Amino acid sequence: MTTDTAQIASLSAQFTSLQNAFLDNPYPSIHSRIAILKKLRSRIVELEEELISAVSKDFGYRTAFDTLLGDILPTVQGLSHIIKKLPKWSKPSKRSVGLSLWPSKVSVTYQPKGVVGVIAPWNYPIQLAVVPVITAIAAGNKVMLKLSEFTPHTNAVLEKLFDDKMSQHVCVVQGGSDVASEFSSLPFAHLLFTGSTGVGKLVMKAASKNLTPVTLELGGKSPVIITEQADVAKAAHALLFGKMANAGQICVAPDYVFVPKTLESQLIKQLCELYKKHFKQGVEGKNLTSIISDSHYARLAEYLVQAQELGANVIKPLEQNQQDADKHRMGLHLVTNVTDDMQLMQDELFGPILPIKSYGKLDDVLDYIKQHPNPLALYILGQDKEAQEYIIKQTLSGTVAVNDTLVQVTADDAPFGGVGHSGMGHYHGKEGFLTFSHAKNTLVSGSFNPRIGLLLKQSKLLTKLLKWLYIK
Structure with a gap:
């Protein structure tokens, strides 16, 4: 059995394992999410030289400056920003109910979606793999991460980053285009792909079979x-x-x-x-x-x-x-x-x-x-x-x-994403947290709620009042 064949055969089992872990704890505390993010930040700093060396091997030669400036620093910086802002982002957002829903209260709560899939490219193999993962974790999700087959040395270090202690949160997948195709077909709660427009179309087509929402970070001619x-x-x-x-x-x-x-x-x-x-x-x-x-x-x-x-x-x-x-x-x-x-x-x-x-x-x-x-x-x-x-x-x-x-x-506090052929959806910062969260409309009514009785009676008085308020 080839490596890719073995990877394909294990994809469903890996997905099921993460799905079960999510169902066991579908709303992890903000404290526990931040603890995971802090651990990852420390590990990236520890692995800095190893990551620089590995990426250079994959490219044939890559300057330490390119890896530090384009991969490691944005990732660590992004982690620090998320850790600082997550408590605020995750708070329910109070919304206006208007007179028609008085005296109830409405808010939007941000709920983890489930198992998120991330397909990373080769050109920035650290940042473009890790940043979507940490953003999805910040939102309370589990993550399956498909790494590029062009960066095997970097992938080996990233597997050390997401070691056995992280297996309940992140599963790392390697392999070529066949593995990527099967990966895209898994019933993820959300799927993020970074790569070419042509491959992005195939990913979106595969995801559509499960009605999986997608974020596509593509490219084009800038x-x-x-x-x-x-x-x-x-x-x-x-x-x-x-x-x-x-x-x-x-x-x-x-x-x-x-x-x-x-x-x-x-x-x-x-x-x-x-x-x-x-x-x-x-x-x-x-x-x-x-x-x-x-x-x-x-x-x-x-x-x-x-x-x-x-x-x-x-x-x-x-x-x-x-x-x-x-x-x-x-x-x-x-x-x-x-x-x-x-x-x-x-x-x-x-x-x-x-x-x-x-x-x-x-x-x-x-x-x-x-x-x-x-x-x-x-x-x-x-x-x-x-x-x-x-x-x-x-x-x-x-x-x-x-x-x-x-x-x-x-820019940590601004969204990143394309439009049309250059992509759809956003991540980075708060927009990334929102992308990987389900915004749940939550209405709460107390014991005093005369509206229900009036609605049941199909009250003409209520109808006149609503028409006077909203249809003028």
């Missing part, structure tokens, strides 16, 4: 708009950071950039100079993360070849050390004269390739963005506040960042 009054040097700094962090392998990485025609050459010059300054050794440098696998590297290389064949101009900031196929490492590549028939303008890039499109009128840019699927992130680089406000109101995206890139998703 555009950057540089406005006419932008400080190009500052824009280049934000753009280069957003594109080179984790070698561009981020769901909210800047995917392509619009720049005024009058600023295009200046932007290219600034990006090249900045790259030479910060990544002067190119693929030989220790500050450049590798592409996750040979196949992903080959996909990126093919984008560049096809774009050049169709008339694009590929600009390499360095004359050498721009690509290393054997180690699947790639430096920054700027691409101009791009058209929509090029594959790099159709697919989410997930790599250090940056297409650049010049424009004359801002409205033409907005028309282009609105004619394409709603992105997970939209970036505005420039100091014109009127232009910023106009762009934000005219576009629909999961997140927006002005004069910054990437870091909007690390």
Whole structure:
């Protein structure tokens, strides 16, 4: 029996075990939830070096900076925020009853849903696995966590994090696409998937058989708009950071950039100079993360070849050390004269390739963005506040960042999620707690309740009173 076959065979038993554990204690105390979260926070801190080393092995090479900044710190920070805010979030929310329901009282109570499924991706294998889990635990649920088959070394450390002492709360599942397919078909109380739009559709289809509600954190092509009054040097700094962090392998990485025609050459010059300054050794440098696998590297290389064949101009900031196929490492590549028939303008890039499109009128840019699927992130680089406000109101995206890139998703007290093809639903912060909770309408009536008698009698007086109150 293969590993995947064995995993598939055990999925139902693992789900049943967690379901039974939940039914034995369907409303764990806030104190007990916080105790679990504190233990996980301590364990992550203890495992920091091990996690950094494991992720680097999975990528071929990943900078400690990328893992610390993008994986470990947001996870620990998120845990601290949840631990602090959970008592407040979990309190019943008092609501108005209006005169028609007087003297009863109405509140909304937040109840755990049951067993939550989480399918994590490979690009941030710690944060994107652990943060949904801790949010679901904060809401009082049990969790089945499906880890990516691309990160076996990281997975081994995460299994240590969720050790036997956590088995009544979290079950870790590994395996390939067959396991993921069966996993999606389990009758979860809620299912969160992070990954590509294409796979997200399959996950949603599988979940629909059980009417399982889903949160889909997808991606797409996140555009950057540089406005006419932008400080190009500052824009280049934000753009280069957003594109080179984790070698561009981020769901909210800047995917392509619009720049005024009058600023295009200046932007290219600034990006090249900045790259030479910060990544002067190119693929030989220790500050450049590798592409996750040979196949992903080959996909990126093919984008560049096809774009050049169709008339694009590929600009390499360095004359050498721009690509290393054997180690699947790639430096920054700027691409101009791009058209929509090029594959790099159709697919989410997930790599250090940056297409650049010049424009004359801002409205033409907005028309282009609105004619394409709603992105997970939209970036505005420039100091014109009127232009910023106009762009934000005219576009629909999961997140927006002005004069910054990437870091909007690390705001603990704000929701994170896409819209349309870039996803549905939210998690992070209070919105995450609400996502994994059932908001139960709870009405409480006391011994004095004349309303019932009047309703039973179908009282004309009550009818007149209600019509006078509400139908005027």
